[in-house]
Amino acid sequence: MKVFYEKAKVISLKRIGDSYLEIVLENRNIARWGRPANFVLIKGWENYDPLLARPFDIVQADGETGRFMLVIKVTGRGTRLLAKLEDKSEVSVIGPLGKAIEDFSISRIGLLVRGVGAAAVVLLAEKARERGIEVYTFLSASTGSRLVCRELLEKYSTEIEIATDDGTIGYHGDARERVSAYLDEPGFDRLYTCGSRRFARFVKDMDKQGRIEGYLFLETYMACGMGDCHGCAVGKATGEGYYLVCKDGPVFRSSDVVID
Amino acid sequence: MASLEVEIAGIRLKNPVMPASGAYEYSEERKSFFSPGELGAIINKTIFLEKRIGNPPPRIVETPCGMLNAIGIPTGGIEDFIETQLPKMESFGVPIIASVAGNSIEDFLEVSERVAETGKVSFIELNLSCPNLSEGIEWARDRKQLFSVIERVKASVDIPIIAKLSPMVSDVAEMAAVSEDAGADAVALINTYKGMVIDIEEKKPLLGNLTGGLSGPAIHPLAVYAVFSSYRKIKIPIIGIGGIASWSNAVEMILAGATAVGIGMYNFVNPMVMKEVIEGISNYLDDNGFNSVKEIVGLAHRLG
Numbered sequence: 001m002k003v004f005y006e007k008a009k010v011i012s013l014k015r016i017g018d019s020y021l022e023i024v025l026e027n028r029n030i031a032r033w034g035r036p037a038n039f040v041l042i043k044g045w046e047n048y049d050p051l052l053a054r055p056f057d058i059v060q061a062d063g064e065t066g067r068f069m070l071v072i073k074v075t076g077r078g079t080r081l082l083a084k085l086e087d088k089s090e091v092s093v094i095g096p097l098g099k100a101i102e103d104f105s106i107s108r109i110g111l112l113v114r115g116v117g118a119a120a121v122v123l124l125a126e127k128a129r130e131r132g133i134e135v136y137t138f139l140s141a142s143t144g145s146r147l148v149c150r151e152l153l154e155k156y157s158t159e160i161e162i163a164t165d166d167g168t169i170g171y172h173g174d175a176r177e178r179v180s181a182y183l184d185e186p187g188f189d190r191l192y193t194c195g196s197r198r199f200a201r202f203v204k205d206m207d208k209q210g211r212i213e214g215y216l217f218l219e220t221y222m223a224c225g226m227g228d229c230h231g232c233a234v235g236k237a238t239g240e241g242y243y244l245v246c247k248d249g250p251v252f253r254s255s256d257v258v259i260d
Numbered sequence: 261m262a263s264l265e266v267e268i269a270g271i272r273l274k275n276p277v278m279p280a281s282g283a284y285e286y287s288e289e290r291k292s293f294f295s296p297g298e299l300g301a302i303i304n305k306t307i308f309l310e311k312r313i314g315n316p317p318p319r320i321v322e323t324p325c326g327m328l329n330a331i332g333i334p335t336g337g338i339e340d341f342i343e344t345q346l347p348k349m350e351s352f353g354v355p356i357i358a359s360v361a362g363n364s365i366e367d368f369l370e371v372s373e374r375v376a377e378t379g380k381v382s383f384i385e386l387n388l389s390c391p392n393l394s395e396g397i398e399w400a401r402d403r404k405q406l407f408s409v410i411e412r413v414k415a416s417v418d419i420p421i422i423a424k425l426s427p428m429v430s431d432v433a434e435m436a437a438v439s440e441d442a443g444a445d446a447v448a449l450i451n452t453y454k455g456m457v458i459d460i461e462e463k464k465p466l467l468g469n470l471t472g473g474l475s476g477p478a479i480h481p482l483a484v485y486a487v488f489s490s491y492r493k494i495k496i497p498i499i500g501i502g503g504i505a506s507w508s509n510a511v512e513m514i515l516a517g518a519t520a521v522g523i524g525m526y527n528f529v530n531p532m533v534m535k536e537v538i539e540g541i542s543n544y545l546d547d548n549g550f551n552s553v554k555e556i557v558g559l560a561h562r563l564g
Contacts, residue, residue: 001289001292003289003292003293003531004292005292005530005531005532006294043529048325048476048477048478048505049324050322050558051322051325051326051327051476051477051529052322052327052528052529053529082313094531097289098484154342193401207444220317220318221318221320221321221322222320223320223329223525223528223529224527224528225528226285226287226289226290227285227287227288227289228283228284228285228527229283229320229329229331229525229528230314230319230331230334231319231320231329231331232317232319232320233314233315233316233317233319233334234317235298235316235317240313241313241314241334242314242317242334249287
């Protein structure tokens with residue numbers, strides 16, 4: 001796949017809650033070619049410290065306006081620098097990266113996501129709905145202010161269930177309980193998850209029991225994003241070596257990989 | 261326009277820029293940026309006789325102006341190299357360096373002989389300095405072993421040998437001199453420095469392998485010094501590697517005594533870096549009135 005290394009202009013930067021950031025960037029090629037599960041590497045500073053660009057999922061991509069959106073959890077040095085970007089400043093972008101989800105020969109999917117992991121599935125929800133696929137979303141967070149991409153997921157989902165650990169919004173408790181209520185009826189052709197190890201283990205279990213086809217969006221530290229550095233390894237379930245999250249993923253069938 | 265052509269062991273490189281082993285795959289993604297055929301030479305990720313799976317994650321961690329990697333060289337082995345990688349590399353029409361390693365001198369000999377037998381490789385680079393293998397760095401640390409492995413490979417293949425050395429020694433220039441005495445046609449300086457990051461939450465080393473090799477701009481001045489000090493002791497060409505992130509970093513290396521330069525981790529940050537370095541060296545030569553890059557190799561020694 002063609003990968004671009006270009007500048008992207010900062011169109012807007014919006015703080016969401018206490019720890020998230022929504023960034024709209026302008027770059028025609030990323031906006032044109034970004035597909036579900038693709039990600040980009042962003043560097044918004046010139047010097048060598050921090051040295052590496054940071055990987056983020058493409059949340060929205062609009063080929064007509066040339067704009068794309070990222071949702072970022074401000075958590076370390078790189079993301080704190082991105083939080084300080086000013087409108088009309090420029091960042092460098094490498095992408096689209098990762099293996100896109102291209103197979104939509106299905107009728108119903110479930111999305112089980114938590115925290116900033118929700119950002120990974122928005123484009124999938126949008127593109128699936130465009131193709132007439134039913135999208136059931138289970139959006140979870142510790143508390144209401146940490147629900148990420150809620151409006152977008154409400155827009156693209158056929159049905160959405162929200163769960164918070166403290167009950168501030170939606171179901172008071174674990175989103176897995178809500179998913180379980182749907183597993184047999186209506187059931188999902190595929191269940192995707194992102195943002196929680198517990199969720200990943202749950203999806204893996206359900207897959208193993210033959211109740212769904214489970215898929216994991218994996219997130220990990222990476223340097224190059226295209227298979228050169230071999231930094232983002234995840235163990236193969238067969239025990240024979242590793243996949244690279246950047247190039248073999250970021251989405252894996254749950255039965256193919258080892259989750260701690 | 262000044263000539264960028266250089267020569268190592270009688271083999272002409274159209275420019276002095278190449279990837280450092282292990283940091284650049286000849287993939288479709290990479291071809292999006294420029295063709296590897298524009299480089300002076302190309303090199304593979306080190307192969308052993310057997311397939312290797314590499315180290316458990318986490319394998320990388322960022323450090324100030326650098327990164328530690330503990331990848332552990334996951335590669336397909338000699339068969340995979342000959343059948344899959346080599347045809348791909350050949351298609352670019354530039355000299356190929358085969359990076360090889362082994363767990364014993366016999367391994368080094370066998371993998372080198374098999375690579376040389378293909379007749380498609382211009383150089384063999386002996387990776388004597390991987391800090392992520394239990395015995396990896398030892399080859400470049402022990403004078404006798406270093407001499408012996410180079411001498412024996414040199415005697416058994418008919419293509420030039422490059423010794424990739426470690427900076428984790430008391431004097432890398434001494435080891436470069438040992439390599440020259442043993443028959444190496446060139447040395448590649450330097451491999452990464454062994455380092456560690458502790459995860460203060462988990463209260464244990466962060467990397468799966470505990471230690472990793474430090475690369476990136478942080479080590480550039482150390483690499484320049486390794487090249488500078490070795491240039492005074494040896495006559496064979498030096499390939500300067502370590503923290504090159506720009507054309508000016510590469511020019512420094514050449515002025516210090518490198519005939520060519522290898523670029524590693526910065527390919528991760530700037531996918532265009534090698535092409536920018538080729539153009540930058542060319543502009544530097546023109547701006548400073550030189551006709552050939554060969555004129556500036558080791559020029560920093562005039563006053564030193």
